[in-house]
Amino acid sequence: MQVLKDEVRNNILTAAKKLFYQKGYNNASIRDIAKNSGITVGNVYRYFENKESVLEGVVSPVYEKIMDYIALSESYIKAGENKSFEDFRNEINSYILQITKEFRLELLILFKGTQGTRFEKTRSELISLIENRIYEGLFKRLSMEDDEAAFFSKIVARSFLESLIMVIAETEDNRKLKKMIYRLNDFYFNHLNSRFDPED
Template sequence: MRITKEYDERRNEILDTAEKLFHIKGYENCTVNDILKEIGIAKGTFYHYFRSKEEVLDAVVSRYTDIVMSKANEVLKIDSISSEEKFMRVFMAMRITSEVDGDVLNSIHKSENVLLHQKTLSSIVTAMAPILVKVIEEGIEKKVWSCRYPLQYMQIFLASSLTLIDEGIFELNADSQMKIMPALISILEKMLDVNEDFFMKLLTEYWQR
């Protein structure tokens, strides 16, 4: 008996399977045929939903980005916290260890998942920079800080932060990471023209959570 499924259900099944196989085999070693075999569908069915394996990859990356953006946008709605607290909460929204299986996150760092890794970092920087800009603009309006190039500074800050503390790019031990973060925060303070240690207490609190 032929089993038919609703569009979104079948699409999500393909994505769930592909994500699992990328974790097990690595994106580079996983083929469309591997996905078909795992689900038990015809090639035509796959291409009804996705034009290529890379389009599946983009959809998997979008899943991660959507989780981060959803968390960050929820923070934007909070009016009862300071601008600096809001900035740190939005920034820390990029920690998705409670929403995504740890083994899956670790698999992103495999050499055979380099494209997945690269696309994930790029997608998050692109999505999160404008959200952080909203926080920056709120702080400017409240005269908490000033910032000459909000979008460009946030792109630089995010790209630097995500790259330097990413274990898949730089092999830093815990001590080195603890030294990198204060340095990044110091750069942020200069970008926003605020006093030294403006964010440091908040950083310590969030880093220990």
């Protein structure tokens, strides 16, 4: 048996996933994880270098996908391929749906339970991307002062992502999830102009 037993490794990751999800990274102890994996503390360290590596094991598949998406999306911009915001919406929605199908809990951990780790900034990097698109594609054109538009873009980007995460957290059924994500998009981005009409 050349390779470390996959079963144990998976047990650890499964236990860690559950515990990181429930308690967050900091409050889940290696002892917890070991006990939930049915092994001893020392043995965890045969499979993972340290606690953060366990987190990495849990979260990195999703992390990589998101980072790839961000990189890809930014390369489009640099290449001058100015997609419409509509396109961007469709693009990011389909990405998120796809990732969620495979890695629902992992995604939630990555975005909610990695305080104090190197994954902490993933959320803000994704937000940064969305924020730029919102600013360029939507708010810049509205009759807002520029700094206000910028600020608002940030708030909306965060809020949109937060909503996405909430929906994912609450929806285990993928059909329903898809539906809700589309609704979310409509809710967040349709008819922006008229919302801010002063005569309302």
